[in-house]
Amino acid sequence: MAQSATATKAMTAAGTDGKPAISVRGLKMGYGKRVLLENASFDVQRGEILVILGGSGCGKSSLMKNIIGLYRPLAGDVLIDGESIVRSGPEEKARLQRKMGVMYQSGALFGSLNVLENVRFPLDEFTDMGTAQKNLTARMLLHLVEMGHAEGLMPGELSGGMLKRAGIARAMALGADLLMLDEPSAGLDPITAANLDRTILSLRDNLGFTFVVVTHELQSIFNIADRGVMLDPVSRSVIAEGKPADLRDHSRDPRVRQFFNRLPDEARQTTGN
Amino acid sequence: MSESQAAAVILPLEGRITAYSVAPVWRNALETLSRNPDRPILVDASRLEYIDDTGIALIFDLKRQQRSPGAEVEIRDLAPNLAALIPPYDAKPYARAYEKPLAIGIIEHVGRAANQQLIYVGTMLEFLRNCAAALALALTRRGVVRWSETLSVATEAGANAVPIVLLIGFLMGVIIAFEIGLVAQQFGAVIFVVNGVGVAMLRELGPLMTAIVFAGRTGAAFAAQIGTQKVNEEVNAILTFGLDPVHFLVLPRLLASMVVVPLLAVLADLIGIFGGALVMASFDVGFLQFYNQLLGAVDAGDFLLGIIKASVFGLTIAAIGCQRGLATGAGATSVGLSATSAVVTSIVWIVVIDGIFTVLTS
Numbered sequence: 100m101a102q103s104a105t106a107t108k109a110m111t112a113a114g115t116d117g118k119p120a121i122s123v124r125g126l127k128m129g130y131g132k133r134v135l136l137e138n139a140s141f142d143v144q145r146g147e148i149l150v151i152l153g154g155s156g157c158g159k160s161s162l163m164k165n166i167i168g169l170y171r172p173l174a175g176d177v178l179i180d181g182e183s184i185v186r187s188g189p190e191e192k193a194r195l196q197r198k199m200g201v202m203y204q205s206g207a208l209f210g211s212l213n214v215l216e217n218v219r220f221p222l223d224e225f226t227d228m229g230t231a232q233k234n235l236t237a238r239m240l241l242h243l244v245e246m247g248h249a250e251g252l253m254p255g256e257l258s259g260g261m262l263k264r265a266g267i268a269r270a271m272a273l274g275a276d277l278l279m280l281d282e283p284s285a286g287l288d289p290i291t292a293a294n295l296d297r298t299i300l301s302l303r304d305n306l307g308f309t310f311v312v313v314t315h316e317l318q319s320i321f322n323i324a325d326r327g328v329m330l331d332p333v334s335r336s337v338i339a340e341g342k343p344a345d346l347r348d349h350s351r352d353p354r355v356r357q358f359f360n361r362l363p364d365e366a367r368q369t370t371g372n
Numbered sequence: 373m374s375e376s377q378a379a380a381v382i383l384p385l386e387g388r389i390t391a392y393s394v395a396p397v398w399r400n401a402l403e404t405l406s407r408n409p410d411r412p413i414l415v416d417a418s419r420l421e422y423i424d425d426t427g428i429a430l431i432f433d434l435k436r437q438q439r440s441p442g443a444e445v446e447i448r449d450l451a452p453n454l455a456a457l458i459p460p461y462d463a464k465p466y467a468r469a470y471e472k473p474l475a476i477g478i479i480e481h482v483g484r485a486a487n488q489q490l491i492y493v494g495t496m497l498e499f500l501r502n503c504a505a506a507l508a509l510a511l512t513r514r515g516v517v518r519w520s521e522t523l524s525v526a527t528e529a530g531a532n533a534v535p536i537v538l539l540i541g542f543l544m545g546v547i548i549a550f551e552i553g554l555v556a557q558q559f560g561a562v563i564f565v566v567n568g569v570g571v572a573m574l575r576e577l578g579p580l581m582t583a584i585v586f587a588g589r590t591g592a593a594f595a596a597q598i599g600t601q602k603v604n605e606e607v608n609a610i611l612t613f614g615l616d617p618v619h620f621l622v623l624p625r626l627l628a629s630m631v632v633v634p635l636l637a638v639l640a641d642l643i644g645i646f647g648g649a650l651v652m653a654s655f656d657v658g659f660l661q662f663y664n665q666l667l668g669a670v671d672a673g674d675f676l677l678g679i680i681k682a683s684v685f686g687l688t689i690a691a692i693g694c695q696r697g698l699a700t701g702a703g704a705t706s707v708g709l710s711a712t713s714a715v716v717t718s719i720v721w722i723v724v725i726d727g728i729f730t731v732l733t734s
Binding site for chain 2: 210221222225226228229232235236239240253271273301305309366
């Protein structure tokens with residue numbers, strides 16, 4: 100890790116003068132009158148893997164969509180490399196969004212394109228690369244996520260796990276060094292999930308990529324996360340922030356310990372006192 | 373690019389190579405390789421500051437090039453972190469060209485299309501048989517029809533379609549009256565335009581235009597709704613509960629459409645005739661005169677023929693929309709194709725059935 104940290108420093112992608120890759124400041128989000136999260140503030144540093152944690156329905160995916168500018172927060176701000184994506188105009192926002200590669204929960208592949216064409220799509224749209232070069236790049240990305248055998252299949256022919264992996268390959272196609280992954284391990288077999296964790300760590304260690312990962316897969320959290328931000332649907336706030344192992348072992352909040360130790364509600368009542 | 377000792381060509385890779393800047397670097401590198409087929413190539417990566425996945429692909433592409441002995445490509449001074457990303461890749465999967473689907477000849481194309489049509493006819497006949505059985509069961513046994521669902525469909529497909537049907541019906545009456553009126557005026561036969569408007573609206577245009585609007589509005593919606601349910605595996609869930617999708621999804625739509633389209637057609641008839649009457653006023657045919665002439669021109673048979681037609685049109689549109697929905701493949705694209713196909717097929721069959729009615733009743 101020491102070697103990779105050095106390499107990462109030398110290869111720091113965006114040259115952002117030490118600013119956090121993402122700053123969430125006093126964010127309040129929700130749908131209409133239904134508030135999901137209030138006054139959330141945290142940073143994501145360059146080269147860091149930050150995991151957004153929490154039970155189902157606590158607003159993890161919505162928080163990610165607020166960060167990438169798909170949803171407008173009810174209050175607060177989100178800064179990408181020091182620039183506000185909330186207050187930016189359409190062109191500025193598009194420029195900031197292109198800094199981020201996003202994998203959605205369902206993969207969100209384009210149904211009319213096969214897997215290779217889906218991964219090649221951003222290269223087709225935004226680069227002058229030749230067809231052979233684009234195909235090679237797309238194939239290498241598919242190989243990276245163990246989807247090389249499925250390049251000719253249509254999205255309708257893929258399983259949920261395959262859709263996600265192809266979605267990750269597409270998110271990485273334009274070389275965005277800030278990757279947002281919405282539940283990447285859910286639905287994957289343990290071996291593929293472990294390989295995906297290894298890929299994420301390799302990209303962070305070797306290329307200095309920054310990851311924001313929405314997940315509640317405990318194994319994956321302990322494998323990859325530098326830091327976790329935990330949301331709570333009842334208090335509608337960030338209830339914990341820190342290293343996953345610290346949160347599991349030393350958090351004073353019984354909800355946090357219950358989550359990390361995968362305990363049912365009755366056990367929380369027992370351990371919470 | 374410059375030459376060093378041992379006649380090697382040095383190809384420097386410098387600065388930041390990203391997806392946005394890689395294209396000229398890659399072109400230049402491949403040109404250098406092809407210009408020097410018999411000389412070794414030294415790729416100097418010592419001044420490389422940053423590369424992304426496209427840069428990794430570039431280095432991999434240079435390394436995998438088939439060169440004559442003594443003219444290999446060597447990557448020099450590549451940072452260890454970048455080098456670590458390259459070895460896992462096996463050259464074999466990338467050596468082949470992207471295989472586009474094979475183009476097929478016209479005869480094979482026609483054969484495949486004919487085969488698909490035969491399969492479709494078979495599927496449609498099976499579906500119609502199931503629908504007929506479901507309708508028969510609904511008429512003979514209580515509790516088969518989900519009336520709340522039927523009413524909900526009827527409200528959405530019928531009541532909500534009233535404004536558009538009124539608009540189309542009114543305009544049809546106005547247009548027919550005006551066009552025929554201009555010609556009839558030349559022969560002093562303006563009063564007979566009332567006969568034309570009455571017969572055309574009641575027997576043909578009322579039900580036909582209502583059916584076309586219904587096909588575009590509701591037939592497509594049926595296909596898209598059921599198609600989405602198929603994609604989301606809701607249809608599978610219905611099957612695994614031991615329920616029949618035809619009873620559960622299709623029957624309420626068939627019944628609702630059979631009732632709603634005739635009602636909409638009545639509205640179209642009335643508003644169309646009213647539009648015709650307005651136009652005839654400009655040809656000096658008053659409302660009372662129009663009414664008297666209309667009573668003499670049309671009878672209950674014309675009205676009933678239109679109503680029966682509309683009911684058959686409704687049944688046809690609902691059956692086609694539901695069948696296309698249940699035949700939806702996988703993915704969002706399939707849902708769109710099903711909806712489009714439902715509208716086009718419905719309109720074709722509306723016209724064909726209208727022609728059959730005309731031949732049989734004239």
